[in-house]
Amino acid sequence: MKFEPRKINVVVGPNGSGKSTLLKSIFGLTTIYSGSIVYEGMELVGKPSHEIAKYGIAYLPQVDNIFANLTVEENLLMAGYLMRKEELEERVEDIAEIFPMVKRYWKRKAKLLSGGERQMVAMAMALVRNPKVMLFDEPTGGLSPKIADEVIAKIIELRDSMNMTIILVEQNAKKALEIGDQAYLLVGGRLIFEGGCQELLEHPQLASLYLGVSS
Structure with a gap:
């Protein structure tokens, strides 16, 4: 699983598929027993979150933020x-x-x-x-559609005006894929699709089966 720099990378999937856990793992908030997380040549597994933050990674949880x-x-x-x-x-x-x-x-x-x-x-x-990477965990959760659109617009601005790398987990999969660049579909903790957001939106089986999106 490789995230694209200076792009909006959208992680989608059914509830319980591991999307939020993925973000927490990148930010050092979970225990990793196997595998590797590499950022700019540095291994992040085993490092505390305050050290990871110094590398230019910021994490925005859904609640208590x-x-x-x-x-x-x-x-x-x-x-x-x-x-x-x-x-x-x-x-x-x-x-x-x-x-x-x-x-x-x-x-x-x-x-x-x-x-x-x-x-x-x-x-x-x-x-x-002044982070280089922002991890967003369902930033529009509980917000009205109008306010949710304003939050999404700010995320787009971070990419376009600050060249920031965004990793976005969002409850509204269709909205996230419409504004994103790269898509990752997780199901049961496994990556079953990686490619362009538009490609996933238009996929005849995956979008309908896992995201409730009609292509």
Whole structure:
């Protein structure tokens, strides 16, 4: 399984197929008994998540991805607590250009934000360390269709304006495949398809059988 750099790599499959576990494994949050995970020539298996983050990989879980009792400002400062003050301030200004709501709700407690706004804050936090790879675990889960589209649009922007490598696990498989570049279909923990997103969407058997998508 090889992910394409500076592309949106979409991982789809039925519930329980191992999609979320794959992301957690890349980020060092599971125990790997066999196999290998290599990033830029470095073996990631056995490394703690904080070390993996230093390599430029960020992980955005579906839940518990912000500090609800802290303000938006405090959330971003927490995300960059190891950075120099000047560097962090400059980085936050850059992030505010991508996520204007960060400055708009700067002093607001995160728990007072809507679900979509919280997800935007979580994405902004993940960007503080200027990662090269972003792992998204169902970022639109529980959001209205309109807000979900806004989140997806931001993911596209990360690829197009920041040349970021995206690995996306998304509940709405059709939507993810429509905006993605490379597709990976997992079933029962096994990879049964790897290729272009459009190719999977148009596959006469796989799309209908596993994704509920009519080609």
